[in-house]
Amino acid sequence: xxxxxxxxxxxxxxxxxxxxxxxxxDIVYDVIEIYEENDRDTIISKLENKYVNEEIIEVLDxxxxxxxxxxxxxxDEYEPLIKAFxxxxxxxxxxCLHIAHDCNLGCMYCFAEEGEYHGxxxxxxxxxxxxxxxxxxxxxxxxxxIEIDFFGGEPxxxxxxxxxxxxxxxxxxxxxxKLFRFTITTNGVLLDDEIKDFINKEMNNVVLSIDGRKEVxxxxxxxxxxxxxxxxxxxxxxxxxxxxxxxxYYVRGTFTHHNxxxxxxxxxxxxxxxKQISVEPVVAEDNEDYALKxxxxxxxxxxxxxxxxxxxxxxxxxxxxxxxxxxxxxxQGPCVYKRLSGCxxxxxxxxxxxxGDLYPCHQFVGIDEYLMGxxxxxxxxxxxxxxxxxxxxxTKEKCKNCWAKFYCSGxxxxxxxxxxxxxxxxxxxxCDLQKKxxxxxxxxxxxxxxx
Amino acid sequence: MKHxxxxxxxxxxxxxxxxxxxxxxxxxxxxxxxxxxxxNQSCENNN
Numbered sequence: 001x002x003x004x005x006x007x008x009x010x011x012x013x014x015x016x017x018x019x020x021x022x023x024x025x026d027i028v029y030d031v032i033e034i035y036e037e038n039d040r041d042t043i044i045s046k047l048e049n050k051y052v053n054e055e056i057i058e059v060l061d062x063x064x065x066x067x068x069x070x071x072x073x074x075x076d077e078y079e080p081l082i083k084a085f086x087x088x089x090x091x092x093x094x095x096c097l098h099i100a101h102d103c104n105l106g107c108m109y110c111f112a113e114e115g116e117y118h119g120x121x122x123x124x125x126x127x128x129x130x131x132x133x134x135x136x137x138x139x140x141x142x143x144x145x146i147e148i149d150f151f152g153g154e155p156x157x158x159x160x161x162x163x164x165x166x167x168x169x170x171x172x173x174x175x176x177x178k179l180f181r182f183t184i185t186t187n188g189v190l191l192d193d194e195i196k197d198f199i200n201k202e203m204n205n206v207v208l209s210i211d212g213r214k215e216v217x218x219x220x221x222x223x224x225x226x227x228x229x230x231x232x233x234x235x236x237x238x239x240x241x242x243x244x245x246x247x248x249y250y251v252r253g254t255f256t257h258h259n260x261x262x263x264x265x266x267x268x269x270x271x272x273x274x275k276q277i278s279v280e281p282v283v284a285e286d287n288e289d290y291a292l293k294x295x296x297x298x299x300x301x302x303x304x305x306x307x308x309x310x311x312x313x314x315x316x317x318x319x320x321x322x323x324x325x326x327x328x329x330x331x332q333g334p335c336v337y338k339r340l341s342g343c344x345x346x347x348x349x350x351x352x353x354x355x356g357d358l359y360p361c362h363q364f365v366g367i368d369e370y371l372m373g374x375x376x377x378x379x380x381x382x383x384x385x386x387x388x389x390x391x392x393x394x395t396k397e398k399c400k401n402c403w404a405k406f407y408c409s410g411x412x413x414x415x416x417x418x419x420x421x422x423x424x425x426x427x428x429x430x431c432d433l434q435k436k437x438x439x440x441x442x443x444x445x446x447x448x449x450x451x
Numbered sequence: 452m453k454h455x456x457x458x459x460x461x462x463x464x465x466x467x468x469x470x471x472x473x474x475x476x477x478x479x480x481x482x483x484x485x486x487x488x489x490x491n492q493s494c495e496n497n498n
Contacts, residue, residue, distance in 0.1 A: 280483060332493050406463065
């Protein structure tokens with residue numbers, strides 16, 4: 001399978017099944033477009049009005065060379081592998097701890113509905129948190145690296161418990177030869193120097209929620225008394241990012257129909273000195289006024305292009321920055337098993353509610369049919385685990401023939417469920433944006449390699 | 452080659468041999484929480 005596109009003056013050809021990426025001239029681009037449906041003579045006759053014959057022949061020889069090197073028109077040989085891979089006994093290696101189902105902000109787009117996840121307000125007790133640590137140690141087999149994310153609601157509303165869970169985790173990791181990588185997601189309202197010092201000592205990553213420009217942030221991220229949150233957090237976020245040497249954190253925003261010019265928000269954050277930036281499309285029901293619409297797509301594509309060009313311009317200067325969705329590790333990226341099986345929700349990754357219930361991921365919390373068990377009894381619904389384990393790019397009809405499948409791994413199953421009621425479906429607007437981001441990410445790599 | 456510059460050679464098939472150890476990061480933990488981007492992660496198998 002081939003995906004070819006033009007961006008920033010480059011002709012880019014992706015050989016999907018091998019992962020090979022080529023930048024080609026116009027003749028190669030045109031020949032590849034008609035290569036599979038035509039024989040050599042037909043290709044020459046179809047293009048002889050545009051290019052000289054000798055050049056077309058030269059190009060056909062180069063294409064054959066790439067085919068022989070298994071870098072072009074390679075076959076998809078992975079489907080049998082995923083079947084074998086799925087026979088394995090999966091281990092749990094990551095937990096999303098819902099440390100607080102409560103929040104001091106009232107963000108309009110929050111999938112937790114102001115922190116409460118369609119349920120009641122609650123804080124996780126230390127006892128539940130310790131049981132979650134015990135559960136993951138017991139179920140992680142021989143895996144050494146275990147990730148624990150403190151999530152909410154707003155985790156800083158229950159920070160004493162966060163500290164104690166970390167302390168317990170550090171104690172247990174020595175005993176069981178594990179390595180806990182803790183992360184925390186926060187809106188920053190309660191951030192202070194003491195918390196900052198603790199985060200910097202213990203957290204492998206920290207996600208700081210802010211949408212960008214003040215007016216954009218304050219429209220969607222108000223306090224409970226309907227005031228803006230930007231002024232409450234911005235100086236603290238700048239300070240925290242600096243104190244982490246501009247590494248191992250993200251300022252993480254959401255863009256909506258109200259700010260389709262979201263590249264301005266990314267650049268605003270960059271102007272403030274942030275180097276690790278993630279601004280992502282809102283996932284919302286169509287009836288919400290802030291939901292992204294199909295008609296927004298041309299503008300959003302334009303914004304992604306604009307951002308990509310700006311990043312190329314800034315590359316290697318003191319003003320450069322990293323955009324999470326443009327990160328792509330072409331040489332040392334994930335193995336094909338990981339790419340085929342996706343994010344690991346419901347198998348390797350589980351969410352734990354404040355009262356210790358287990359769900360396939362944070363986005364399924366509160367949906368009764370996906371309650372999988374609890375930290376006392378472990379997973380009691382193996383059928384749910386198997387349903388998630390059975391999901392791959394080959395069980396999703398739309399993914400099978402999509403060029404982006406090895407980059408997105410079939411997308412977010414929670415979004416598929418939310419929009420189509422089926423884990424093996426796709427969230428189409430999300431797919432369109434994902435594909436554009438992958439194209440931009442590869443274009444950036446290609447452009448930088450030309451310099 | 453005169454007409455083609457290869458930015459990335461074919462690497463995907465090679466990962467079949469040593470892949471599947473599972474020590475890599477869980478994708479949703481890194482930043483996103485709403486969109487799955489597995490391709491931007493790194494392999495942690497250095498063997």
